[in-house]
Structure formats: structure tokens, C-alpha cells
Amino acid sequence: LSERIQKALKNLTGKGKVSEEDINKASREIRLALLEADVNFKVVKDFIKTIKKEALGKEVQESLNPGQQVIKIVNEQLTKMMGEEAVPLNKSKHIPTIIMMVGLQGTGKTTTVGKLAYHLQKTQKARPLLIAGDIYRPAAVDQLKQIGDQLKVPVFSEDGEKDVAKIVQDGLAEADKNKNDYVLIDTAGRLEIDEPLMEELERVKKVAQPDNILLVVDAMTGQAATDVAKGFDERLDVTGVILTKLDGDTRGGAALSIRAVTGKPILFTGQGEKLSDLDVFHPDRMASRILGMGDMLSLIEKAQQDYDAKEAEKVAEKMRENTFDFNDFVDQMKQVQKMGPLDQIMKMIPGMANNPQLKNLNVDQKQIDHTIAIVYSMTEAEREDPDLLNPSRRRRIAAGSGRPVVEVNRMIKQFKQMREMMSKMTKGNMKGLSNLPGM
Template identity: 50%
Template sequence: MFDALSEKLQATLSDVRQRGTLTEDDVNAAMREIRLALLEADVNFKVVKSFTASVKERCLGADVVGALNPGQQVVKIVDEELTALMGGSSAGLAFAPRPPTVILMAGLQGSGKTTATAKLARFLKENNDSSVAVAACDVYRPAAVDQLVKVGGQVGATVYEKGTDENPVDIARWALDQAKQDGKDVLIVDTAGRLHVDESLMEELKEIRKAVKPTSILLVVDAMTGQDAVNVAEQFGEAVNFDGVIMSKLDGDARGGAALSVKAVTGKPILFASTGEKLDQFERFHPDRMAQRILGMGDVLSLIEKAESQVEEDEARELEKKLRKGEFTFEDFLSQLKMMRKMGPLSSLLGMIPGFQGSQLKNMKVDDRELDRVQAIILSMTPEERRRPELIKGSRRLRIAKGSGTSVQQVNQLVKQFGQMQKVMKQLGRGKMPDLQALMRQAR
């Protein structure tokens, strides 16, 4: 996510950090590099010009030049300005005082609108405990209704559909009546997209808006289309005055132009971001956290939230007891491994840790398939072997290797590393600090 932009900004700011003092010429040189990085990231030209002017003004006017340690001040200013550029504080979704809250989804064809509808439905069910229904009003795109029925069912939302032969405005009006009768908290209306912004698309949106009187209109834009996404947002804003943006395909966007430009150009905040193909890879957009990730500061808060969403409090307490007693088994390890996989790709999780961005991740060659191999090895063990790893010797290791499609050497390595990990946990449980260097030598 934003890898190219992140690497260039981090390189520029790293150079600034290394200087004992900064002159005005140093600041100007840094601003040139930042301007080039943003333009190459497909950020709107006017936005780039305004952003660099604001950063430069603050750098020259905040006693940065000539200060003893100016580097951190410059990084702090860039971080704050990036946060402001993307909206400042996190914006929330508006809810109606009396249900159902009606959310109208808009966007071009191919922007990921139908999938975003299902993801939003799941998010509201999981995080707000809302009873959610979705209305299938895209009657033009082949299989759009079938797609919504499928993904809507997968997330547990009620799908209101009347096929493709009725008028979308009539379907939306009927769906709202159904949502009221069924006592739904939220109705999300999935409308049709077009291949480009045209008059008929806008007119239909206006008619649906008039029929259902939505609490919010959300525009779904494809992050990977860069400035085109911003232009689309601007045109939709002029026609239907949307309330916020869902940025789809953000995980595939190495540049970041759309996310960095859309708030400044339209005045509308990014509310949610789709961060993967799976229906649970959808989250609130936090400008401050995104700015920190771009600058290599990590996103520890989001990492904690992901972990909390997957771990039950009782399970965490039980695991803590086992760790303190040094009773951690392969069964426990497998359970933690499955929990971590639910949190998302390993590269995405590491990207939230300070210092694990861009080139660092590339150099580490993060491969989720390695976790698959570890899981396969553990699943090939018997329950008794998982509880008592000391039993895994000779023929047992050969059987486990064959069962998991790995080599005996890979099984040996995992068992050895797990044994070292158990030693560390036992020593920590007794209040001792283990000799980590000695343990690392033994694990090789």
C-alpha cells in the first residue's frame, strides 16, 4: 500500500534527519523531493502545490532552520500536514434518529461497489450489531443481482431483490418499505454504475435519492485509478452531493494519489477503505494512522484492534497462564497461527509495525506460504505429538514430513525452533532473562 510513495518520502526525510542543522536551502531541496514524490504518486497538482507550500512555510517559520535537532521537527510537520490532507480526524458514518438508516451507494462500473456494499453490511453487523438489509438496484450489469445475493448472504445481510425487469427506483422504494416492515436498522442500496459519468446515471441516482431519502450517500472509488478516481468524485459531487468516500482496492495502490487528493479536491472525507479481496478486509479510514504508515512509523493501533477482534478475553487469560508455566504446546501454537491468519496477510501485519515498511519488507521476503507449511506440519502430527513434542523422533518425523508435503529437514527445524521457544517462555515465566544469543546459536 503506497509503497513507492512511502519509500521516496522516507528516503527524503531520512536525509533530513541525518543533518545536524538545516538551512533554508536544505528545506527547499527536501520540498523539491517531496513535490516530485507526490506528483509521481499521481497526487493532484494543485494539492501538491498547496501541501508543499504549507510544509515549507511551517518549516521556515517554526525555528526548524538552525535548530539543534531539526530533523524530527520536519518529520512531525510532514506527518501533521499529510494527516490534514487526508481529512484530519477520522470521520464517522451518520445514522438516522429513527431506523432504518438508509445508505445509498454510488460509483462507476468496475469500482467495486457491489462488493463494497457487502463489506459495509458485514462491518455494520460486526461492529455496530446492526440488523442490515441490502437492496439490489443494479439491474443493468449482467449478474449484478446474483452477485449481491451471493455476497450479501455470505455476510448475513437480508437481500431485497426483484430481478432485472423492474425499474431501479421502484425496487429501491419497495426495499425501503420492506426494511421498515422487517425492523431493519440499516438499508444499503446498491445502485447501477456506468463505464463513465453520464447524464442518465446521475438522473437515476437523483430519482432513487428522492424515493428513499438516504441518510448518507457514499461514493465508491477505485484507488488504483489515481487522478481518474478524483475526477469522478468531483463530478459526482457536483451532481448528487455525496457525503463520504469508500476507497476500494487500496491494498493494490502503490502510489496513493487518489487517497491523498480526494478530500482536498471534493471536501468529502474517506470513511472506509477496502484493503483486500476478502469480505472482512474492510476498515474505517484513519488519516493519522495512514500518514504514519506512509512515513514508516507503523500503525500499531490498527494492529491492536485487529488482534482484539480475533482474541477472546478468556482465551487470552488461559494462554497467559500456559505461557507463564511454560506449558505452551503445538496445539496452542496452531490456534495462534490460525488467529493470525484471520487478521490478514503477514506482509500487511508487518507493515503496521514501525520500521517494517517498503524496502524492509521486500528484503525480508515475507511469504505467507511459509505459514501454510508450518500449519501443514502441525496438522500432520497426532494430538499426542502436538501436546508432547518430545515424542517426535525418527519415523514420526518422516511420517509428518510425508503427510505435510514437506521435508524431514523442515520438520526438524520447526521442532527445534519450537523447543527453543518453549525454553524462552519457561525462563521468562520464572522471571529470568534468557540468553537469546546462545539460544539463536542452538536453533541454527
């Protein structure tokens, strides 16, 4: 997916302005990519329509190139469609707040009841009660009891009782007696939606009057998840969705379609089998995931925020005149440090991802700290003129900074390489590079 979009956007980078033709070309590719990610067809159609409108009506911001601008708009729009902000659980005015978990078999209801109980313990010091409402699978009650043992949370169950609504009613009475602040009801599932299941869930809903009916959906089921969500929502009017198994190899398209088709927010995501593997849903992060561009989007944000036009121009000037020295080097390192992982920033630059010289730079945060320490151990004269650095001066600097001599040597060599590379770039036609600190 990511590759596809990158490819689509490649044609856009490096141009002064986004033309209609560019947008049309990119839209076609983004459309295909979203369909491949199992996003519902109609949802994709609406989405592309909005993107076209947004992208065409907008000026390319000064600190971005047209390609980055399009990524930004696509990302913003995806985020908006998934609800923008993380949505909290409904909370009852009186204890207990009641949460009913519903969904098909194997989606992760029982596990998620445990995860949510753990989450509430951790974030609110909650004292939840779990109700075992899946009486059909023999192991289901034991599974919930085991989870309860792990969390030291009581589990209410009734052996031999065949009426789930009755169990739930008795469970709620127990919670009242013990003053539990939350009640989480686990329910049975089926392989697909059927009438007896829906009737049972409706009866449980009537008895429990839950503040939250959370539909648990397996993200791995892709397009099918949309139909399931619609089916459950039509009968039970769910209040929210939990998307599980996002730790798997899923493209996350379900998140987009479920939200668009049901209008119900996704509250949490399951990221593994452990009880701690539950995350609050963040639409912006999910948007990045669907786009397959991960941290790149936040880097674009940061690039905009941290970008200081005057500073960049000053550095470019110095490089042109070849007076870029260790003082500037440290300034730039610090600027870059504010932005996050250097190698990722470098990879954002068109044509840089596969640049062999980038590999030679071998950048990471710790190394930046060491480099800064080395520069600080130089005299002012040495900082301004790297050619002064003979072997005995290098040994002194190594001792002063607490770094080995080989590292000092390597750093000086890298500095010279970098300076050479930069000077080539600023002289060449890669004007866009001066938009990035350090470039």
C-alpha cells in the same frame, strides 16, 4: 516514493537546525514524490506551501534531529488535509438509517455493500436489508444475493422491474415492515460518468432520502479518481467516500486529492476481496502510507514519548567508562521493548539501516524476553562482571533460565559485541545516537 523522500531528507539529518535552503531542497523532492504518487497538481502546490511555512517557523525538538522533524511536519500536514479524525456514518434518528452506494462500474460497490453490512453486523449487531438496485448487469442481482446468503442478510430485488426508483421504494417499505435498522442500496455503474446514470441516481436519491451517499472509488485509478469524485459529488452531493483496492500496489495519492478537491471525508477503505476486508479510514495511517514510511512515523512519536534524557545520559556515561553491565543491558532492553520492534528502531538511526553489525544482533521481541530471562538467572556478581561467566556458570544459567547453553553463549557474545559497538559509537562523532534508549 519512500526512497525518494528518504534521499531528500538525508541531507537534513545530523544538522543542528533546519535551514531555509535545506527546506527548499526537501520541498522540491517531496513535491516530485507526491506528483509521482498521483496526487493532484494543485493539491501538491498548496501542500508544499504549508510545509515550507510550518517547517521554517518551527524549532527542532530536542528529541528529534532536523530530518525527523521535517518528516513529522510533512506527516502532520498530510494527516490534517485528510481530515485528522476518522469520520463515522450519519445515523438517522429513526430506523432505518439509509446508505446509498454510488460509483463507476467495477470500483467495488456491490462488494462494499456486503462489507459494510458485515461491519455493521459486527460492530452494532445491526439487522440490515440490502436492496439490489443494479438491474442492468444480469449477474449483479445474483452477486448481491450471494453476499446476502453469506451474511444471512435479506436482499430485496424485483425481477422484471425496469424502474430502479420503484424498486428502492418497495425495498424501503419492506425494511419498514421488517424493522431493519439499516438499508444499503446497491446501484448500477458505468465505465464513465454519463447523463442517464446521473439522472437515475438522482431519482433514487429523491425516493430514498439517504442519510449517507457513499461514493466508491478505486484507489488504483489514481489521478482519474479525482475527476470522477468531483463529477459524482457535483450531481449527488455525496456524504463520504470509500476508497477500495488499497490492498493493491497503489500509492494512495487518490485519498489526498479526493479529500482536497471534494472536501468530503473518506470513511472506509477496502483492503481485499473478502467481506471482512473493510477498514475504518485513519488519516494518520494513510499519511504514513503516502509518505511510504510506515511505522517509522509512529516510532518517531514513541521515541519522543519514551525518551528519558537523564537515563540516556547515564547509559552513555557508563559506556564511555566501560562499566555498562548486564543490569543496564536489561534496563535498556525493557526500555526498548516499550517502544516496539527493536530492529526498526535501529534502522531509524542514520547510517544504521545497512550496518552489518545490526544484522548480527538479530533482534526480535521474543528474543528480548529470553535474554531478560537469562540475565535474571545470573548472580549479582555475574551481572556486573561478564568476565566471570565460565562454562560451568553458563551451564547453570542455562538450566536456571530454561534456555539452551548455546543460546546463553550466543547472548553473552552478542552482549560483548554490542558493548564494544556502543563504546565505539559514544567515543565517535555520532552524537545523535545518544538520543535513543539503548544507544
